[in-house]
Amino acid sequence: MEMEKLVSLCKRRGFLFQSSEIYGGINGFWDYGPLGVELKRNIKEAWWRDMVTSHDELSVVAGAPASYEMTGLDCTIIMHPQVWKVSGHYDLFSDRMVDCRETKGRYRYDQLRGQWVEAKGRRVFVTTNAEADDEADDLRRRALKVFRLRNKDADALVWDGPIVSLETVDDFASVFAPQASKVGTLTEPREFNLMLDCYPGPIKDEKNRAFLRPETAQGIFVNFKNVVDSTRVRVPFGIAQVGKSFRNEITPRNFTFRSREFEQMEIEFFCHPDTSTAWYKFWRDRRFRWYQDLGLAGERLQLRDHDPDELSHYSTGTADIEYAFPFLPEGEYGELEGIAHRGDFDLRSHMEGKLNPETNPLEVELGENGKPKYKGSGRDLTYRDDLSNERFTPHVIEPSAGADRATLAFLCEAYCEDEQPSEKGKLETRVVMQLHPRIAPIKAAIFPLVKKDGMPEVAKDIYRAMKKQFPAFYDEKGAVGRRYRRQDEAGTPYCITVDGQTLTDQTVTIRDRDTLKQWRVKIDDVVDEIATRVS
RNA sequence: GCGGGUGUAGCUCAAUGGUAGAGCAUCGGCUUCCCAAGCCGACUACGAGGGUUCGAUUCCCUUCACCCGCUCCA
Numbered sequence A: 001m002e003m004e005k006l007v008s009l010c011k012r013r014g015f016l017f018q019s020s021e022i023y024g025g026i027n028g029f030w031d032y033g034p035l036g037v038e039l040k041r042n043i044k045e046a047w048w049r050d051m052v053t054s055h056d057e058l059s060v061v062a063g064a065p066a067s068y069e070m071t072g073l074d075c076t077i078i079m080h081p082q083v084w085k086v087s088g089h090y091d092l093f094s095d096r097m098v099d100c101r102e103t104k105g106r107y108r109y110d111q112l113r114g115q116w117v118e119a120k121g122r123r124v125f126v127t128t129n130a131e132a133d134d135e136a137d138d139l140r141r142r143a144l145k146v147f148r149l150r151n152k153d154a155d156a157l158v159w160d161g162p163i164v165s166l167e168t169v170d171d172f173a174s175v176f177a178p179q180a181s182k183v184g185t186l187t188e189p190r191e192f193n194l195m196l197d198c199y200p201g202p203i204k205d206e207k208n209r210a211f212l213r214p215e216t217a218q219g220i221f222v223n224f225k226n227v228v229d230s231t232r233v234r235v236p237f238g239i240a241q242v243g244k245s246f247r248n249e250i251t252p253r254n255f256t257f258r259s260r261e262f263e264q265m266e267i268e269f270f271c272h273p274d275t276s277t278a279w280y281k282f283w284r285d286r287r288f289r290w291y292q293d294l295g296l297a298g299e300r301l302q303l304r305d306h307d308p309d310e311l312s313h314y315s316t317g318t319a320d321i322e323y324a325f326p327f328l329p330e331g332e333y334g335e336l337e338g339i340a341h342r343g344d345f346d347l348r349s350h351m352e353g354k355l356n357p358e359t360n361p362l363e364v365e366l367g368e369n370g371k372p373k374y375k376g377s378g379r380d381l382t383y384r385d386d387l388s389n390e391r392f393t394p395h396v397i398e399p400s401a402g403a404d405r406a407t408l409a410f411l412c413e414a415y416c417e418d419e420q421p422s423e424k425g426k427l428e429t430r431v432v433m434q435l436h437p438r439i440a441p442i443k444a445a446i447f448p449l450v451k452k453d454g455m456p457e458v459a460k461d462i463y464r465a466m467k468k469q470f471p472a473f474y475d476e477k478g479a480v481g482r483r484y485r486r487q488d489e490a491g492t493p494y495c496i497t498v499d500g501q502t503l504t505d506q507t508v509t510i511r512d513r514d515t516l517k518q519w520r521v522k523i524d525d526v527v528d529e530i531a532t533r534v535s
Numbered sequence B: 001g002c003g004g005g006u007g008u009a010g011c012u013c014a015a016u017g018g019u020a021g022a023g024c025a026u027c028g029g030c031u032u033c034c035c036a037a038g039c040c041g042a043c044u045a046c047g048a049g050g051g052u053u054c055g056a057u058u059c060c061c062u063u064c065a066c067c068c069g070c071u072c073c074a
Helices: A003-013 A034-053 A081-087 A132-146 A151-156 A217-222 A224-231 A273-293 A345-352 A403-414 A455-467 A480-490 A523-534
Strands: A016-018 A030-032 A069-072 A096-099 A106-108 A113-119 A122-128 A158-165 A237-246 A261-271 A301-305 A318-323 A334-343 A395-402 A415-421 A427-433 A444-448 A472-474 A494-498 A507-512 A518-522
Touching: A003 A016, A003 A403, A003 A415, A003 A427, A003 A480, A030 A034, A034 A069, A034 A237, A034 A261, A034 A403, A081 A217, A081 A345, A113 A132, A122 A132, A132 A151, A132 A158, A217 A224, A217 A237, A217 A261, A217 A345, A217 A395, A261 A273, A261 A403, A273 A301, A273 A318, A273 A334, A273 A395, A318 A403, A334 A345, A334 A403, A345 A395, A395 A403, A403 A415, A427 A480, A444 A455, A444 A480, A455 A472, A455 A494, A455 A523, A480 A494, A494 A523, A507 A523, A518 A523
Parallel strands: A069 A237, A444 A472, A444 A494
Antiparallel strands: A016 A030, A096 A106, A113 A122, A113 A158, A237 A261, A261 A395, A301 A318, A318 A334, A334 A395, A415 A427, A494 A507, A507 A518
16 A cells, blocks of 8 residues: 555545645644544544553453553643653753764764874874774774774874763864764754753743653653542552653654654553563553454554563563554554553652663762752652552553554555446445444444435434434435445445335345445344444 | 655646646536436635746745655654
8 A cells, every 4th residue: 555545545535634734734743634533532532441441440351460450640741841851851852963964974962982093193083883892993993094094004093082972072173973084074063852842931931941741651650649649549550641742853754653743642550560570461462452453453563572682671571562554664663552661760760860771770860969960859659558568669561652653553554445346337446444443433324325205304314313322424415336435435334325115114224334245224223233333 | 954856726647938727526406226327517726935037837046845765763
């Protein structure tokens, strides 16, 4: 399936529009049209219902280590700026970058390393992006190259000082960039603000600087104590939240896949450290199955466990649920959801101050004055088990899903072209969105076969009855074949048609979107029949 | 952010330094008893800003957006 066809259909039928389109659009922002908003709402509601409201906390769910509770939360997009300093987003999201004018390479200013070297009366800062154990060798090779020296003349190189970060260098004209052929090709460092900032309050002042959240998760952590104190929930339990998040993606691209404003569906699941690995596995498998159950059943969906060396030491597992989007190269997958075992990193950070993820055991990252670089809340976020009297900091399993990415994956999966005979028996291409009935924007369409003989009146009565229970669509215009095809593109799973026979025996036909098969049911039963099939 | 490409009707595309066309879709009418049918009619476009020119959708500059490659992707 070519992506262009889906993009075109999304616009034509009202699933997705470019934001601010009449003004030329704005990069990284997308709007959901009349069909799209229903689709996305259905996905979010299915998630909320399946994960939260219909969860049975009295029983042990299949595959779960124990029974557990689920609850929800809806917190603000703008929070205290300290939240993001402690969470690590502030540091991670305000990288400074340098670009190489020659090789077009881009490097993290703090991560590019090098060493001063002098030869032939010139002093150059030679850089490398080689792995740590290869660093010294690469620097030597690069130094020989920049001074046009042979291997045997390596003694002519006079190294000055240790290998240090590019951050220590002021004189960019003397920097020899990786893979470059000459000196001085790097730009001055530029700041990349990966969090969108804002200035709440009437005066735009640095004191008032705050951020639009880059994830919903932190709102759950900072409310952990409130939820425990107000709801009588007991560990293990999960807090779910759906909401908008914002990231200044450097390259928004691939339709809605990488947007700057997007919606997340996140759960933070709190459990005892001893059981966290079992809970991690439960959530990983449960979330994977959720996508399968809603129609991403094929090989384009995969569950990928991160390699142990990809993991932070405090995490015992992270898995991505990925989909082979058609805009990606063959064999590549895009992330729909990440399920991460986060240990006690987040709750402890919000108590003690930002932890340094590189330390083992985890320690608070200190600033130059020996105090925490970013101070925590100082609040006690530990949990006391009423029954065992044990006090501990819960470990966290985080299933974090992208609502827009899920929506896009369901759209991609649903797009289908087949061949169906026309009125004259000739095969014609049909475009059909084979959305799972549960997420389809319109559940059923109702047509009078022709606009006369009292058929519209009967059809309208059925339409009114249906619309009280689920989204339905009435259409009496033009040829019935055309009306069917329109609903196929909208992904409507069922069409109900009132015909001549209806007027004599009170039955109507139901037409199945995917098979085109039709069968007759009594008018009195048709609403229940559809309701059963779409829930 | 860099390099390349593309912006014309709701969609897919055409033509042109001087009145911008088509197919499909949409709307109205007639016809029509099951899969985009037929006939008649209607609506709708040169991404934005500036320049050159008597005149610019066309040439030039800038900008915005989209696509491809690089980069980035906590």
